[in-house]
Amino acid sequence: MSELTSYERIYAVVRRIPRGRVATYGQVATLAGLEGHARQAGYALHALPATTAVPWHRVINAQGAISARAPGGDGLHQRLLLEAEGIEFDARGRIRLARYQWRPRGQ
DNA sequence: TTTATGGCTGTCA
Protein backbone atom coordinates (compact mmCIF):
# COMPACT_ATOMS: atom_id res chain seq x y z
CA MET A 1 0.00 0.00 0.00
CA SER A 2 2.98 2.11 -0.12
CA GLU A 3 5.29 2.95 -2.94
CA LEU A 4 8.15 2.99 -0.50
CA THR A 5 10.05 -0.10 0.42
CA SER A 6 10.36 -1.33 3.98
CA TYR A 7 13.88 -0.03 3.96
CA GLU A 8 12.77 3.45 3.05
CA ARG A 9 10.20 3.44 5.82
CA ILE A 10 12.88 2.52 8.27
CA TYR A 11 15.17 5.21 6.98
CA ALA A 12 12.39 7.76 7.38
CA VAL A 13 12.03 6.80 11.03
CA VAL A 14 15.72 6.84 11.74
CA ARG A 15 15.96 10.28 10.20
CA ARG A 16 13.47 11.50 12.80
CA ILE A 17 15.70 10.51 15.67
CA PRO A 18 16.86 13.76 17.25
CA ARG A 19 20.49 14.44 17.81
CA GLY A 20 21.66 13.28 21.20
CA ARG A 21 19.04 10.53 21.32
CA VAL A 22 19.04 6.86 20.41
CA ALA A 23 16.45 4.28 19.47
CA THR A 24 16.48 0.51 19.49
CA TYR A 25 16.02 -1.62 16.42
CA GLY A 26 12.73 -2.86 17.72
CA GLN A 27 11.56 0.66 18.31
CA VAL A 28 12.50 1.76 14.84
CA ALA A 29 10.78 -1.26 13.36
CA THR A 30 7.62 -0.49 15.27
CA LEU A 31 7.59 3.15 14.23
CA ALA A 32 8.18 2.09 10.66
CA GLY A 33 5.10 -0.09 10.75
CA LEU A 34 7.10 -3.28 11.04
CA GLU A 35 6.40 -4.05 14.66
CA GLY A 36 8.12 -7.19 15.75
CA HIS A 37 10.57 -7.12 12.87
CA ALA A 38 13.53 -5.65 14.63
CA ARG A 39 15.87 -7.58 12.41
CA GLN A 40 14.55 -6.01 9.29
CA ALA A 41 15.36 -2.64 10.79
CA GLY A 42 18.87 -3.87 11.29
CA TYR A 43 19.10 -5.13 7.74
CA ALA A 44 17.87 -1.88 6.37
CA LEU A 45 20.58 -0.02 8.20
CA HIS A 46 23.08 -2.60 7.13
CA ALA A 47 22.18 -1.88 3.55
CA LEU A 48 22.76 1.85 3.85
CA PRO A 49 25.49 3.30 1.67
CA ALA A 50 28.44 4.96 3.34
CA THR A 51 27.30 8.25 1.91
CA THR A 52 23.88 8.15 3.53
CA ALA A 53 22.44 11.06 5.46
CA VAL A 54 20.57 8.66 7.72
CA PRO A 55 21.89 8.77 11.30
CA TRP A 56 22.16 4.98 11.53
CA HIS A 57 24.55 5.32 14.44
CA ARG A 58 21.64 6.39 16.63
CA VAL A 59 20.10 2.96 16.33
CA ILE A 60 21.29 0.41 18.85
CA ASN A 61 20.08 -2.89 20.24
CA ALA A 62 17.66 -3.45 23.12
CA GLN A 63 20.50 -3.84 25.57
CA GLY A 64 21.64 -0.30 24.92
CA ALA A 65 24.79 -1.58 23.31
CA ILE A 66 26.19 -1.37 19.81
CA SER A 67 25.82 -4.50 17.74
CA ALA A 68 29.18 -5.53 16.41
CA ARG A 69 28.51 -5.90 12.71
CA ALA A 70 32.11 -6.32 11.78
CA PRO A 71 35.16 -7.78 13.50
CA GLY A 72 38.03 -5.52 14.32
CA GLY A 73 36.20 -2.70 16.00
CA ASP A 74 33.99 -0.82 13.59
CA GLY A 75 31.56 -0.51 16.45
CA LEU A 76 33.99 1.89 17.99
CA HIS A 77 33.32 4.33 15.21
CA GLN A 78 29.61 4.28 15.96
CA ARG A 79 30.34 4.80 19.60
CA LEU A 80 32.44 7.85 18.86
CA LEU A 81 29.67 9.31 16.73
CA LEU A 82 27.25 8.91 19.62
CA GLU A 83 29.63 10.37 22.14
CA ALA A 84 30.06 13.31 19.81
CA GLU A 85 26.33 13.93 20.20
CA GLY A 86 26.56 13.95 23.95
CA ILE A 87 25.53 10.38 24.63
CA GLU A 88 27.40 8.72 27.44
CA PHE A 89 28.42 5.09 27.74
CA ASP A 90 28.95 3.23 30.97
CA ALA A 91 32.02 1.17 31.80
CA ARG A 92 30.67 -1.77 29.84
CA GLY A 93 30.13 0.31 26.73
CA ARG A 94 26.40 0.46 27.16
CA ILE A 95 24.11 3.46 26.87
CA ARG A 96 21.68 4.45 29.60
CA LEU A 97 18.53 3.85 27.63
CA ALA A 98 16.35 5.19 30.42
CA ARG A 99 17.90 8.55 29.75
CA TYR A 100 18.86 8.61 26.09
CA GLN A 101 16.20 6.56 24.39
CA TRP A 102 14.18 8.63 21.94
CA ARG A 103 10.59 9.21 22.94
CA PRO A 104 8.48 10.22 19.96
CA ARG A 105 5.10 11.84 20.54
CA GLY A 106 5.75 12.47 24.22
CA GLN A 107 8.73 14.62 23.22
C1' DT B 1 9.96 -20.09 -7.70
C1' DT B 2 12.34 -22.02 -3.05
C1' DT B 3 15.90 -22.02 0.59
C1' DA B 4 18.93 -20.04 3.93
C1' DT B 5 20.08 -16.52 6.71
C1' DG B 6 20.19 -12.71 9.81
C1' DG B 7 23.48 -5.16 12.62
C1' DC B 8 17.41 -8.67 16.93
C1' DT B 9 14.28 -9.67 20.83
C1' DG B 10 12.28 -12.01 24.62
C1' DT B 11 12.29 -15.74 27.75
C1' DC B 12 14.49 -19.22 30.66
C1' DA B 13 18.53 -21.08 33.53
Add this chain to the structure above:
DNA sequence: ATGACAGCCATAA
Protein backbone atom coordinates in the same frame (compact mmCIF):
# COMPACT_ATOMS: atom_id res chain seq x y z
C1' DA C 1 23.57 -9.50 36.70
C1' DT C 2 25.06 -12.59 32.23
C1' DG C 3 24.66 -16.63 28.92
C1' DA C 4 22.06 -19.66 25.83
C1' DC C 5 17.89 -20.95 22.84
C1' DA C 6 14.19 -20.28 19.80
C1' DG C 7 11.32 -17.59 16.88
C1' DC C 8 9.47 -13.75 13.64
C1' DC C 9 9.61 -12.92 8.51
C1' DA C 10 11.78 -9.76 4.79
C1' DT C 11 15.80 -9.75 1.80
C1' DA C 12 19.22 -11.94 -1.03
C1' DA C 13 20.86 -15.66 -3.89
